[in-house]
Amino acid sequence: PSIYELGPDDVVYLHVDSSIDDGGDELAADIIAVSLAEGDAGREIERWVGASDWIGDSELVPTRDGLVVVGCCDHVVERPAPDAGVRIPWVDRSGGPAQPAGPVMRVEVQTSAEHGSLTVHRDDDPPVGTRSWTFEPGEQWQPRGMVRVIPTFDGGFIATTWHGGGSRLHRGWADGSVLTIELDDSFLFVAGLDPVGRFLVDNGDWFARVEPFGDRTEYWAGRYDVDDDGTVRLTGIDDAIDAGAGWARDPVAFANAVTGPPEVNEIRTIDVQRLGDERFRVVVTDSNFFDDSVAATRTAFDLRRDADGRFRFDSGDWTQSCQPNRGHQDFSTDLCR
Structure with a gap:
């Protein structure tokens, strides 16, 4: 199997050999949705039999509603096509519809x-x-x-x-x-x-x-402080937003700017969850440190969008996970050894 796409709600879509065993096309492939959630990782949620292949003449491309087909040689202008039908819909961990x-x-x-x-x-x-x-x-x-x-x-x-x-x-x-x-x-x-x-x-x-182009990303000049219980404080963040910071209009850019640039060896993921019409939780996970103790850190920012379209910081929390045999493997505020 190979990873085809990461979807919402801790679900990954895998490209695997087809489950068709009736002498059909041996080049056919299935797409399966699998949970990545802690305590549930590896569980198959749904399978689309024969939804793809191993030929490579077409590919499944993510859209707002799911994965759609883009052919190799259609010579179309818009890709994916605006009227392309959804072949693999996004699902949540219960198998219900989801939207990223x-x-x-x-x-x-x-x-x-x-x-x-x-x-x-x-x-x-x-x-x-x-x-x-x-x-x-x-x-x-x-x-x-x-x-x-x-x-x-x-x-x-x-x-x-x-x-x-x-x-x-x-x-x-x-x-x-x-x-x-x-x-x-x-x-x-x-x-x-x-x-x-x-x-x-x-x-x-x-x-x-x-990073051949250099980093021109706008970052917040300050840094967040973390209390002993993991509470995140961003002193002076509103001043930067009021001064016209460009990252304040995008929740992902906001969290990335506040967390600061990762080192070249580090891997960063940012996940967004909509909590309400104007409220979002943005989770920044950094890993692959040059550290034999800490495996990863995770900072969650609760943001609200004001009427002017800019995001404001409501609250946040910080946790970490440890390297094997150096402490807890889940995310918590406990120290690593």
């Missing part, structure tokens, strides 16, 4: 005899709305299927495109600018994209997480 909070990506591809152009759309929840970037990926661009693109925590995106001699890396920023770097694939291959704004590259013998 946070941005969804789509693209428009305009081909030409020379360069062509690519428009990347990032659809965020209101009031942020849609941000768009249009640029030329470069000579010999081969726009096959869905462009490999993900949103970044700072309100932008990172993407890769393929051309005749290798890959190009693209970094879009919240101010509308786009930077591009060409990568010689005879040496390096882009193995993954990191929402912090970094790329995972390898050459078959080793891999590295790199």
Whole structure:
């Protein structure tokens, strides 16, 4: 099995060999939804038999309602197509319908005899709305299927495109600018994209997480303090918001800016849960530390959105988990050994 997509409510979607055993197409594949929740991890929630394949002529792409099909060779402009039917709906851990909070990506591809152009759309929840970037990926661009693109925590995106001699890396920023770097694939291959704004590259013998464009993310100048019971205090945060901080209009950007930049070795995930019409809980998990004691830290921010569209901090809590044989494996405020 391989991970196909991460969905809402601690559910992951896996790409596995098909359960069809009647002599059908051996290239068929199933998609299964599996719980990742603590104490429930590994439980199969739902299975879609024969919903995918191992050929690679099409792929399932995330939308607001679920996974839809984008073909490799349809030459359509909008990807995924606006009228594409949902093949795999999002489900929660009970098997009921779910809908993710946070941005969804789509693209428009305009081909030409020379360069062509690519428009990347990032659809965020209101009031942020849609941000768009249009640029030329470069000579010999081969726009096959869905462009490999993900949103970044700072309100932008990172993407890769393929051309005749290798890959190009693209970094879009919240101010509308786009930077591009060409990568010689005879040496390096882009193995993954990191929402912090970094790329995972390898050459078959080793891999590295790199940030070739530098970090232009706007972070809060202060830092949060943590009491002994894990309570988070952000002294002076309202002053920064009132001064016009750009990250205050996006709950993910808010939490990322307040937590501060991760080190190059660290892995960060940010999950958003809508608690009400204007209230959100945003959870930042940092891991992969150069630390033989602490395995990961988790900070939860309870935010509310004011009438002006800016988010305000209500409360927060901090916890940590420990390395094996160095203390508790769950998240708590207890110290690690």
